[in-house]
Amino acid sequence: MKPDIKALEQKVIDVLANEAYQGHPLHDVLNELWDYNQSQWARMEHMIRLSDSYQDMIIQREKTLGERFDKHLRQLEKITRISDRYQTALREANLELEQASYADALTGLPNRRKMLRRLKSEFEMCRQGICLAMIDIDHFKTINDAYGHLVGDDVLVSVGNLIERTVGELGHISRWGGEEFLVIFSQVEQAQVEQCLRHLTKVIREAHFDNGEAYDIRTTISIGMSHYQADDSIDSLITRADNALYKAKNSGRDRFVIG
Numbered sequence: 075m076k077p078d079i080k081a082l083e084q085k086v087i088d089v090l091a092n093e094a095y096q097g098h099p100l101h102d103v104l105n106e107l108w109d110y111n112q113s114q115w116a117r118m119e120h121m122i123r124l125s126d127s128y129q130d131m132i133i134q135r136e137k138t139l140g141e142r143f144d145k146h147l148r149q150l151e152k153i154t155r156i157s158d159r160y161q162t163a164l165r166e167a168n169l170e171l172e173q174a175s176y177a178d179a180l181t182g183l184p185n186r187r188k189m190l191r192r193l194k195s196e197f198e199m200c201r202q203g204i205c206l207a208m209i210d211i212d213h214f215k216t217i218n219d220a221y222g223h224l225v226g227d228d229v230l231v232s233v234g235n236l237i238e239r240t241v242g243e244l245g246h247i248s249r250w251g252g253e254e255f256l257v258i259f260s261q262v263e264q265a266q267v268e269q270c271l272r273h274l275t276k277v278i279r280e281a282h283f284d285n286g287e288a289y290d291i292r293t294t295i296s297i298g299m300s301h302y303q304a305d306d307s308i309d310s311l312i313t314r315a316d317n318a319l320y321k322a323k324n325s326g327r328d329r330f331v332i333g
């Protein structure tokens with residue numbers, strides 16, 4: 075049978091309060107037991123309160139942790155988006171930089187570095203049938219001296235444009251340096267290249283480089299041509315074109331010579 079704890083407790087309280095039992099040894103023992111029981115209850119309640127607040131604290135902490143985690147996640151997403159945009163911008167900037175490093179700043183034509191790359195790849199693909207034309211403006215210094223460097227720049231750009239237009243699909247032009255241009259013809263009949271270069275000297279000879287009415291400059295070009303021969307390297311092919319250009323200069327300019 076289950077004891078009625080409440081009634082039992084009340085009975086103990088009554089006995090302890092009863093004057094008639096004071097001083098009896100069992101009264102003292104009961105008193106001590108009662109005090110001990112009360113203190114145990116108080117301890118238990120204290121522990122329950124502690125446990126409750128501990129659980130509260132954990133719940134709060136988990137809540138805050140969750141919120142903090144969400145915040146970090148949002149920050150992380152933001153950083154990822156920024157990083158994606160940054161990488162795209164970086165890729166575009168690198169591309170622009172790469173293109174800029176292969177273009178001549180004045181004429182916009184491919185520069186010597188780009189040309190050497192092209193020459194290397196043409197050489198690797200099919201070296202037979204490659205022709206080079208080294209083209210140099212005649213007495214260009216006199217144009218600079220007479221009209222100044224800025225006008226000289228304009229003439230350089232115009233000559234570059236005329237070469238590009240005249241060569242067209244037959245070859246690839248580059249500004250090799252200073253007042254020199256290099257054209258690669260690949261897989262074009264040598265006779266056709268010669269005809270093109272002969273025509274080019276005529277085009278430049280007949281051109282008027284004017285700036286409205288401010289000036290009217292005439293000029294000519296000399297060309298050294300080389301075509302691939304057995305055992306040629308890129309260097310030897312360029313050197314033969316250079317030597318032929320030298321001969322064209324020394325034999326009166328305004329012409330092309332085959333090296």
Ligand SMILES: Nc1nc2c(ncn2[C@@H]2O[C@H](COP(=O)(O)OP(=O)(O)OP(=O)(O)O)[C@@H](O)[C@H]2O)c(=O)[nH]1
Pocket residue numbers: 180210211212213214215216218222223224225226227230251252253323327
């Ligand atoms: N305006 C201008 N001049 C340049 C540029 N690059 C090189 N030059 C000039 O080109 C001239 C080349 O002179 P030279 O090597 O003596 O040759 P040239 O006067 O053309 O004579 P030949 O080649 O012997 O017919 C120099 O005056 C350089 O300053 C440039 O980008 N702009």
